[in-house]
Amino acid sequence: GQQVMQIPQYQHVQEGEDFTTYCNSSTTLSNIQWYKQRPGGHPVFLIQLVKSGEVKKQKRLTFQFGEAKKNSSLHITATQTTDVGTYFCAGNYGGSQGNLIFGKGTKLSVKP
Amino acid sequence: GAVVSQHPSRVICKSGTSVKIECRSLDFQATTMFWYRQFPKQSLMLMATSNEGSKATYEQGVEKDKFLINHASLTLSTLTVTSAHPEDSSFYICSARDQGYGYTFGSGTRLTVV
Numbered sequence: 001g002q003q004v005m006q007i008p009q010y011q012h013v014q015e016g017e018d019f020t021t022y023c024n025s026s027t028t029l030s031n032i033q034w035y036k037q038r039p040g041g042h043p044v045f046l047i048q049l050v051k052s053g054e055v056k057k058q059k060r061l062t063f064q065f066g067e068a069k070k071n072s073s074l075h076i077t078a079t080q081t082t083d084v085g086t087y088f089c090a091g092n093y094g095g096s097q098g099n100l101i102f103g104k105g106t107k108l109s110v111k112p
Numbered sequence: 113g114a115v116v117s118q119h120p121s122r123v124i125c126k127s128g129t130s131v132k133i134e135c136r137s138l139d140f141q142a143t144t145m146f147w148y149r150q151f152p153k154q155s156l157m158l159m160a161t162s163n164e165g166s167k168a169t170y171e172q173g174v175e176k177d178k179f180l181i182n183h184a185s186l187t188l189s190t191l192t193v194t195s196a197h198p199e200d201s202s203f204y205i206c207s208a209r210d211q212g213y214g215y216t217f218g219s220g221t222r223l224t225v226v
Contacts, residue, residue, distance in 0.1 A: 033214060033215070035217075041219075041220075042205055042217045042218065042219050042220045043156065043205070043207075043217045044217070045214030045215060045216065045217075046214075047214075048214060088155060088156070099146065099158055099161060100146075100158070100215065101158075102155045102156045102157075102158075103155060104154065104155045105154075105155050107153075
């Protein structure tokens with residue numbers, strides 16, 4: 001079935017270091033979304049990527065969608081302690097009416 | 113922005129009893145809402161898709177008679193965990209698609225069955 005693989009599962013960085021999490025699907029995605037879940041909280045929508053090769057930036061966060069629309073990455077430059085949390089990618093295979101398939105998430109911890 | 117309100121945030125119930133969880137879209141209409149279950153340190157697993165005015169669509173392996181979903185209006189979906197058992201203890205989260213691209217999540221319900 002449809003599955004979204006996300007790595008790494010955990011990432012520990014020193015404040016100021018960069019961080020990247022990757023998602024991969026075996027089949028082509030309609031779009032991919034990224035969410036952040038703080039400890040004890042609920043997922044919060046960050047961004048959606050739709051176009052092949054799309055790159056979007058939100059301050060220190062850079063999101064990429066692969067040319068084949070099968071993989072995506074989230075890169076954080078110069079991490080801060082406020083970046084702590086679990087980052088989930090969620091693939092959409094069925095267009096606007098499709099459901100999201102979540103990756104397992106990458107838990108980021110930042111040491112001050 | 114879009115807000116989804118979920119109640120209760122925490123509930124402790126005795127084994128064998130039923131628990132109802134409410135999910136409301138506060139400033140938009142949601143013809144479709146989604147119910148997820150999240151185990152500790154794991155990802156969100158879609159349980160069912162709640163459709164306003166019709167029966168919910170359940171994912172494979174989810175017991176529809178145990179997890180009753182009702183979506184009677186465009187702003188309210190409820191999930192009832194019937195005859196709860198300790199293995200049903202989990203974090204349940206609802207979401208709805210807002211008018212933008214993303215899905216807005218409720219704050220979740222931590223269910224503990226004792």
